[in-house]
Amino acid sequence: KVVVVGSANVDLVVPVPRHPGGGETVLGGSLARHPGGKGANQAVAAARAGGADTTFLGALGQDESADLLRASLEGAGVRTDLLARVAEPTGTALITVSPDGENAIVVAPGANSLVAVGPEQAERLAAADVVLAQLEIPVEAVAAAAAARRPGALLVLNAAPSRDLPADLWPAVDVLVVNEHEAADLTGDDDAEPSALARLLLERVPAVVITLGGAGSLVAERGGEPVAVPAFPVDPVDTTGAGDTFCGVLAASLAQGSTLVDAARLAAAAGALATTAPGAQESVPTATAVADLVQR
Numbered sequence: 551k552v553v554v555v556g557s558a559n560v561d562l563v564v565p566v567p568r569h570p571g572g573g574e575t576v577l578g579g580s581l582a583r584h585p586g587g588k589g590a591n592q593a594v595a596a597a598r599a600g601g602a603d604t605t606f607l608g609a610l611g612q613d614e615s616a617d618l619l620r621a622s623l624e625g626a627g628v629r630t631d632l633l634a635r636v637a638e639p640t641g642t643a644l645i646t647v648s649p650d651g652e653n654a655i656v657v658a659p660g661a662n663s664l665v666a667v668g669p670e671q672a673e674r675l676a677a678a679d680v681v682l683a684q685l686e687i688p689v690e691a692v693a694a695a696a697a698a699r700r701p702g703a704l705l706v707l708n709a710a711p712s713r714d715l716p717a718d719l720w721p722a723v724d725v726l727v728v729n730e731h732e733a734a735d736l737t738g739d740d741d742a743e744p745s746a747l748a749r750l751l752l753e754r755v756p757a758v759v760i761t762l763g764g765a766g767s768l769v770a771e772r773g774g775e776p777v778a779v780p781a782f783p784v785d786p787v788d789t790t791g792a793g794d795t796f797c798g799v800l801a802a803s804l805a806q807g808s809t810l811v812d813a814a815r816l817a818a819a820a821g822a823l824a825t826t827a828p829g830a831q832e833s834v835p836t837a838t839a840v841a842d843l844v845q846r
């Protein structure tokens with residue numbers, strides 16, 4: 551069982567000839583609305599691509615965006631009974647995309663700032679094999695989720711987006727998943743190689759996965775040599791959601807008893823397939839497609 555504790559956002563995406571500067575208005579193309587948010591994306595990935603019994607613990611407003619997100623989660627088979635309905639609007643990401651594919655993003659957290667762990671949530675967290683969290687919700691909620699775990703259950707923390715972690719959260723983390731930028735932010739070292747970043751992070755957590763986009767990932771565990779997990783070669787059309795798909799499948803695979811390296815291989819296949827279709831949740835592949843790619 552996996553419980554994902556995190557954010558849900560509606561992504562409002564507009565193609566623009568160029569990003570507007572301060573005080574400027576730019577006419578864009580047609581508006582698209584996509585279900586997103588790191589937490590919801592990862593929950594969809596754990597359920598659909600990872601095949602795990604997955605519950606999403608998050609908060610939505612009372613608006614149309616909430617309906618879109620709930621439908622996407624439930625469509626992927628995610629349990630939504632711990633999804634709170636709160637008085638803030640559903641989290642919203644305002645995204646402009648320039649012709650070279652560069653995104654400029656503003657996030658209004660809204661309901662996500664009210665994600666909290668009460669007694670009902672704590673009971674379900676205690677039944678999880680893996681608790682997966684990110685940093686688009688209050689760190690207090692992440693810490694409370696970590697504290698509600700049963701002994702032996704893993705906390706997988708995707709430390710994204712970058713922010714300082716409170717000192718008391720570090721000892722709760724079993725597996726830290728970060729990209730190179732986040733690893734540099736956490737260590738304060740901008741120039742180090744991934745293996746050096748992993749070594750620094752292993753001083754604080756027992757296991758680290760550093761994702762490297764099209765270059766794959768590095769898996770490092772205390773007391774062992776780091777293992778490079780290659781990326782699966784694909785022709786990417788939209789890399790949105792690749793990192794989230796990777797995290798969701800990694801957690802699902804760990805919950806099913808895989809080693810960290812085997813989980814990272816499956817996650818890499820899912821992440822690669824996620825880049826071959828647009829969107830975040832819409833591009834999450836099925837477990838069958840992931841298994842086919844791994845066996846090829």
Ligand code: ADP
Pocket residue numbers: 729760761762763764765766767780781782783784786789791792793794796817818819821822825
């Ligand atoms: P983030 O979006 O968080 O920065 P990454 O870009 O590192 O995450 O992607 C996460 C994982 O998804 C990578 O480790 C890799 O396995 C897979 N992936 C991402 N981009 C590609 C790509 N272009 N080709 C193949 N696999 C990819």
